[in-house]
Amino acid sequence: MPNHDLSHDREGVTFFGTLSAAVTHDMKNFLAIINENAGLLGDLAARARNGHFPMDPQKAALISEKIRKQVNRADEMIKQFNRFSHSMDHAQETVDMEEMVHLVAGLAERIIRHHEVFLTVTPAPVPCRIQGHRFDLLHLIFRAFEITCEILDKTPEDTQKQVTVSFGSDPLVPEICFMCDTGTASGWDTLFDDPKDRALLDRVNMHMKKAATGSGFCLCKTCKTQ
């Protein structure tokens, strides 16, 4: 097998591992909250049994609701992770990029939050569909988030880090833009310069162009690299 294929495989496994680690960390936290709330219910029941304090039905209902909320969060995360795991099932297909952005944003929420970045995804005005390999397209969106977060890490402390993802309005020219409301960071001149990132763009047959105004960039099928 040629070396570049091995490198491609390694990058893919690294991406899968990074998202898996983030998801399992989140799952641990959901379980920890469920564990503490279940434990608290047990503590309150034990106190009531001993005759020290009567059980407050409202408090019990509140704890029960907290447990239910965490079960829903965990269930949603597992569904997303399952969709991500099945992204390697087909070689080529028509992929809805808005759906993919939401999927990566959900799975990578912990990673993005760790950079103290607030993310907004605006609804696509028209369907943004791309023919390609779903796993590679997810990988590209994740790299776009990673690169944006790394650039925003260089902004001064106490700066609100806000990223907005938007989609192009021409269905024949699919475009996904990552714009930062904080325009003070440097690093926009070396976007996707890494050979691994260039190889990823090539694999999905997409290009990156820097935003004409403001701080950010767009990923598109037909645009020319700037």
Added chain:
Amino acid sequence: MGPRILLVDDEQEFVQTLAERLQMRDMDSYAVFDGPTALAQVQSHPPRILIIDLKMPGMDGIQVLKQVKQTHPGIQVIILTGHGSEQDKILCMHLGAFAYFQKPVDIDQLVTAIKQGYETALSNDQKTATCDRHPRTGSRQP
């Protein structure tokens, strides 16, 4: 009330519930949600025991552990994390953590570690006080 315990975790619901359960066990526990607030609390109202998560936005648990051990070495630090690699554990113990737990944690195991940490803190206090006293008269050295 028992030893003063400060809990630090960005998962607010988790850390508030855990603090409530420790209070029900007569432990003077309170929660904050980020590293800088924890360090400010350590300066203004030093706890006996500090329980911290490792992965938090901004300042992470390792940074908090390092700073606390520099400024308040007597505080016993317990790591309670959902992201626990063996390397993290080794690093934390090397930096002076007293104990290391993975989430979800058994409350009885955590309470045992807190009690052990408190006893260690008291024992260290006594050693320091003894060292400060004059070897013959027992009075405090100038």
